[in-house]
Amino acid sequence: MDGLMSTFADPPRQVAWRHKDLREGFEVVFIEPRWTVEGATTAVEDGAAFAVQYAIDLTPDWVTRGARVASFGREVQLLADGDGRWLVDGVAVPSLDGVFDVDLESSSFTNAFPVHRLALAVGETADAPAAWVRRDTLAVERLEQRYTRLPDDADGRSRFDYWSPDLSCELLYDEFGLVLDYPGIAERAAV
Template sequence: MTFTDPPRQVAWRHKDLREGFEVVFIEPRWTVEGATAAIEDGDGFAVQYAIDLSPEWVTRSARVASFGRELHLLADGDGAWHIDGGPAPHLDGIFDVDLESSAFTNAFPVHRLALAVGESAEAPAAWVRFSSLTVERLEQRYTRLPDDAAGRARFDYWSPDLQCELVYDACGLVLDYPGIATRAA
């Protein structure tokens, strides 16, 4: 599966689980900057992030900040990670960062894996919780489904806490993340 180049700016409306917006700016040299501001369980939050990707959509580094707190992740591209300068062996073998506050980061494994219809792959991620800026290993699996009637790519997404169908646009960016977000622009 081949996706077209992403636009320079995209946005999602977060709904159901949280109410708010995420806006992402994509630089031509594989740097992504974004922010999410939302309300979840009656509490407001804001998260800013900058992620550097390889041309193969493998995470190289990520900086995540929220209200004076900041977290730095560095990946070597071969599955080894550092968090704030120290080794993070619990993330060994991971190629993607996944931000709890972001719909955008679900594009990384879809691009990187380039699954054909019917193929499935494990895609564990370095999952950053927005409330604590802690990083956990999140087991995930993506299974490529046939395109929908409009020709949009569909994937069955599985993690220990969630299973749903994700629909992507021609750029490989999620359009509908059930119960979490829909593409706004």
């Protein structure tokens, strides 16, 4: 469908990605029916191993309301009011004002949030800044991002042009609105 963005099917209960090129490893995600997502990524990047575990609470329209991210004894908690204001470990972070998504550096799954939330028609572009959680330190910072809806591919899968200050690529999504191919980073391993 090349007109308005089609409605995505309800997400599967579990999904996995194989991280490749930039890092080698896996991400596994479990999606609860009440919009809680739990996942973990374990990988090796630049010769260093890492593991990140997370739980993210979403509204039915894919707005992040909270996230707990942990790695080897460190943990960070994010709470969002749904109107674009955030607390990180209980402290207000004004630099995140206007942000509706969390994006984990270690995750391919979190690129589904703005795609679902924005419901862009083909040719539309939208800024989608995110509360970005670094995989190494769990520091939280604002990440400017932009998504442009492209025409579907020959198999009817959704395509988006993705831009951030450090990366620009085309992302391919499945019928659930989950990334199939994240060039140089990950590809879907299982649903």
